[in-house]
Amino acid sequence: MQVVPARRGRAVRLARGQAIRIVNTHGSQVVDTWAFNADDPSEFMSMEHLHASLGSVFPKTGDALYTNRRRPILTLEEDTSPGRHDTVIAACDVHRYRSLGCTEYHDNCTDNLHAALAMIGFPRTETPSPLNLWMNIPVGPDGQITWGEPLSKPGDHVLLRAMIDCVVVMSTCPQDMIPINGANCLPVEVHYEVTG
Amino acid sequence: MQVVPARRGRAVRLARGQAIRIVNTHGSQVVDTWAFNADDPSEFMSMEHLHASLGSVFPKTGDALYTNRRRPILTLEEDTSPGRHDTVIAACDVHRYRSLGCTEYHDNCTDNLHAALAMIGFPRTETPSPLNLWMNIPVGPDGQITWGEPLSKPGDHVLLRAMIDCVVVMSTCPQDMIPINGANCLPVEVHYEVTG
Numbered sequence: 001m002q003v004v005p006a007r008r009g010r011a012v013r014l015a016r017g018q019a020i021r022i023v024n025t026h027g028s029q030v031v032d033t034w035a036f037n038a039d040d041p042s043e044f045m046s047m048e049h050l051h052a053s054l055g056s057v058f059p060k061t062g063d064a065l066y067t068n069r070r071r072p073i074l075t076l077e078e079d080t081s082p083g084r085h086d087t088v089i090a091a092c093d094v095h096r097y098r099s100l101g102c103t104e105y106h107d108n109c110t111d112n113l114h115a116a117l118a119m120i121g122f123p124r125t126e127t128p129s130p131l132n133l134w135m136n137i138p139v140g141p142d143g144q145i146t147w148g149e150p151l152s153k154p155g156d157h158v159l160l161r162a163m164i165d166c167v168v169v170m171s172t173c174p175q176d177m178i179p180i181n182g183a184n185c186l187p188v189e190v191h192y193e194v195t196g
Numbered sequence: 197m198q199v200v201p202a203r204r205g206r207a208v209r210l211a212r213g214q215a216i217r218i219v220n221t222h223g224s225q226v227v228d229t230w231a232f233n234a235d236d237p238s239e240f241m242s243m244e245h246l247h248a249s250l251g252s253v254f255p256k257t258g259d260a261l262y263t264n265r266r267r268p269i270l271t272l273e274e275d276t277s278p279g280r281h282d283t284v285i286a287a288c289d290v291h292r293y294r295s296l297g298c299t300e301y302h303d304n305c306t307d308n309l310h311a312a313l314a315m316i317g318f319p320r321t322e323t324p325s326p327l328n329l330w331m332n333i334p335v336g337p338d339g340q341i342t343w344g345e346p347l348s349k350p351g352d353h354v355l356l357r358a359m360i361d362c363v364v365v366m367s368t369c370p371q372d373m374i375p376i377n378g379a380n381c382l383p384v385e386v387h388y389e390v391t392g
Binding site for chain 1: 242243244245247248250251252253254264265266267284285286289291292294295322323325334335336337338339340341
């Protein structure tokens with residue numbers, strides 16, 4: 001198993017048919033996740049297109065995850081958690097932490113995305129809205145959003161199968177100012193492995 | 197009053213403090229709406245950032261509408277309609293109509309955005325997820341999305357006030373294959389005016 005250290009990002013190339021298992025090692029960690037077409041960075045997994053394709057804001061086991069060109073890039077093949085993953089909230093960024101009161105640099109998922117892509121030499125792209133694995137954001141009947149704690153338990157995993165050659169990026173969300181990563185606001189590492 | 201013809205896009209420059217009144221002339225027309233920082237096209241109104249700022253997927257009268265740098269670009273100052281505007285569904289595009297069965301080119305909001313920006317010489321940018329004025333997409337308690345008809349009536353308007361110098365783009369959604377623009381699936385024109 002490979003590690004995504006706490007507060008960091010990692011990018012992984014998957015050939016079509018390969019899969020990545022992402023393990024919520026401690027059960028409480030949100031993982032912002034992106035996927036890009038390996039041959040064209042302008043095509044990527046897109047939450048706003050996914051909503052239309054799924055007819056839902058919550059993907060569930062068996063669902064294909066769609067790109068901004070409306071074709072599947074990944075399939076959510078396994079999910080041992082209660083299946084609560086957010087698709088409506090942007091990746092955190094320096095502006096977010098500034099608005100929460102930070103006066104110095106704070107690690108953030110947006111910068112983690114771009115650093116992770118740079119580590120594997122993949123072109124820098126725009127910042128798509130991420131699939132926030134295990135981030136628990138209920139949407140109420142009148143549209144209100146609640147910032148919940150993850151419903152997952154230690155060792156829960158998702159398996160994402162590549163439908164095309166792609167690059168998957170994960171960021172262990174460094175949010176430690178609101179309890180999105182659990183009540184103790186402690187970002188931690190997660191693990192992953194690529195399978196055939 | 198200026199017109200946005202049926203199935204087309206228009207871009208308008210607003211100085212900080214100016215406002216645009218967008219009128220749903222026939223009451224049934226969805227208007228995909230974007231806003232870009234006039235001095236930097238890489239900053240734009242962003243639905244995924246807006247969700248975090250508002251704590252809701254439905255903006256209401258008085259709400260500031262945020263950019264991907266987490267600052268207000270517009271304020272929803274007036275809204276005579278029931279206030280149901282979608283923020284979770286992507287702009288339609290050629291891929292969407294192909295998936296619905298179209299075999300020839302179909303007008304779409306994504307192409308309308310880029311054509312409208314070209315008409316005023318504004319740089320082509322990425323395609324942010326739009327604020328879909330009057331598009332009625334309830335989100336159920338378990339996340340399911342319903343494709344409703346607009347709740348607005350003829351003559352309803354919104355007034356969007358510019359918080360910074362910006363470019364606002366409107367597209368009269370050409371969707372005529374599902375009843376998102378009313379039961380008769382007939383895209384029509386809307387009107388707008390810029391006020392001091």
